[in-house]
Amino acid sequence: MTDRTAVVVGGNRIPFARSHGAYRQASNIDMLTAAIDGLAARFGLSGHRVGEVVGGAVLKHSRDFNLTREAVLGSSLDPHTAACDLQQACATGLEATIYVSNKIRLGQLVDGIAGGADSVSDTPMSVSDGLRRALLAANAAKTLPARLAAISSIRPGHLVPDPPGITEPRTGLSMGEHQALTTSRWGIGRTEQDEVALASHQNLARAWGEGFFDDLVTPYLGVTKDQGVRVDTTLEKLGALKPVFGRGEGATMTAGNSTGFFDGAAVTYLADADYAAEHHLPALARIVDVEVAAGDYTLGGEDLLLAPTYAIPRLLERNHLLWQDFDYYEIHEAFAATVLATLAALNDEAYCRSTLGLSGALGEIDRSRLNVNGSSLAAGHPFAATGGRIVPALAKLLHQRGTVDGRPARGIVSICAAGGQGAVAILEAC
Template sequence: MGKQEVKTRQGERVAIVAGLRTPFARQSTEFSQVPAVDLGKMVVSEMLARTDIDAKLIEQVVFGQVVQMPEAPNIAREIVLGTGMHVHTDAYSVTRACATSFQAAVNVAESIMAGSIDIGIAGGADSSSVLPIGVSKKLAANLLALSKTKTLGQKLSILKTLSLKDLMPVPPAVAEYSTGLSMGQTAEQMAKTHGISRAEQDALAHRSHTLAAKAWKEGKIQGEVMAAFPEPYKKWIAEDNNIRHDSTLEGYAKLRPAFDRQYGSVTAANSTPLTDGAAAVLLMREGKAKELGMEILGYLRGYAFSAIGVETDMLMGPTYATAKVLANTGLELSDLTLIDMHEAFAAQALANVKMFASDKFAQENLGRSKAIGEIDMDKFNVLGGSIAYGHPFAATGARMMTQTLRELKRRGGGLALNTACAAGGLGAAMILEVE
């Protein structure tokens, strides 16, 4: 028996009764003109319609957005105001990089456990197409100084100090603030440190696309993905557009390394693409769900978050967080029916898989006497992963939760692990249960 119980004081569990997402679209494609806040409103509005629940019963919305839009800093509140929920519905936004919607779901669950609410919505949305393009620090300072000048001469003297370079737009940063390293550079470091070959990375990417294409073909994904008719309202999208339905292993070998041109192994094809999309889950106190006659997808059994250094192995969060959640719940890896790990990069995912099975790593880093365990690949990312589906940063966790619960239900129930790495050396792990 573990030390963590995800229950109210009356012993009621936290139920996940619904989950939905938009199709995930590659940057600058079908959602090229749709900001994240509109993607979030789109998916929450559709989820409320599909569940036929009175929107005014929702007591709390916790939503996240990694690429922040200055004009809508609290995406959760904008979703409340834009989807017909009661104006008094509590709403706040969170960010935990790529694990944001896991954090949002845990926050809602903890509100239910505390008795503060009975019903809440969690999720995340991100757009890699509609971005907050900034200006250089020097231009920003000069514009501020200009606003305080009174004469033309004063204005001209300030403008003369600007060079053409100062006038160039500044896109959102892709590097870690503290180290200056990009995620791809960290993935390269992990591949080299842990001996993950280019062939292994390409094989995982091919597997991810093949399994995702198969899942769509077999009708397993359609029920959790809404059709969208985005601006400029000329065509609709009902499926993820990143999946390679004709994936061949040979095709991956043709690409050049993206981050270390001479000695690298991480390519655009064995990494997740920049993606637009949103996903949400509806959580309730178990008794409330039954009172309303809602079909329960599953239950939140346990969760844990981790934080490690950012200089090396920054994306090893799944290993650290999984060790914690298994300790919290008193479970072993062998107790799990499914394991779904976020594939930021094939190198990162495979390095984590390798460290799950390492006694040495467990003893030196996890405070365990033995390894977490060797992952049975027949349980691992059985419907494909983020390399295939895409990765709208804040939405991925909610996608994984819904996808895993539905697959567990098809298999007759059981326990599953969802886990993800995140920028800043963060990690998340969640145990889901279906009866």
């Protein structure tokens, strides 16, 4: 085993589209294939055997057990390219990046693609447990009477299909309802949430206008830009929206400061640094270190979406860095309040001491370095695709920045996920 350097070569995604819209006929496989093909075109990978392609989807059909491999076979990559499916809710894309970069660092891969796709439009639905058990029993029955008995156990209520769970199975609360608890616990106000949303739209619109995404996005099915971005939104417009999560005075979360449902796919191309140099592949940023964490949101009453606050201090300590030592912060905007609560928690003396077991608060960060080219509130959040949206864009930003005070520009990605989980990664400019 060797200790190699894993670098981000680049990435590609399709524009994120509102659900039940332009991509309503596209499956996760279709979208992931398109994302891979756009990447192949950008880097000349058509016919090339990539070491491994790793990806997944959160809303996944059971028939898509080999989603990523199927996407590879449908793409222009060499069919000898191996693939692996992986799933960690909204952190799927980033976890895939971690998987590939670790294999590269261990010398097991010279290059690999990490990503994910999600379609709310093509949501899988399953039959109810009652119907499923009856059908399985009927199938297993050896005699006609036994089969009839099994089938006769079906009740009308069993015939209603089960859509995928949008609530946490252990609490029965939706993610928005969980975040509403966190929002109110941390006293996050309506205006500051709307300001985060406004900045997200303005930053994303500016980045599109500057052509920042020209080498990060390939159009798909006639969609050429992210459909979520609202160029003309204002604080007044955002302020006029009715709250959708929370109750009474504490109800501050609206459709404007929460992510909606989107379809999309995104991939990141990673390679061993030496391999990249030998093969004329750009090295935008190196994966420095990563950390995943989970919070006890069931019995422990912790915040569902603040798991990154556990991962970040551990990652900082291991890398001898301060929370202020980053030039860019990419904190996934599940909700505007998630970002604000994460920042508030890491600046809270009591939380950092008692919950995180630190000697004190991590402090504040320079907000002008946060999500500088927009994030999920504007771009949309097709769950498993978000990691592949953020990582290449951050790597490109870092590479453009080059060095800061004589050291490579440094960035951090933080993505919260269902199940009280979170994944965080540090990248450094090459």
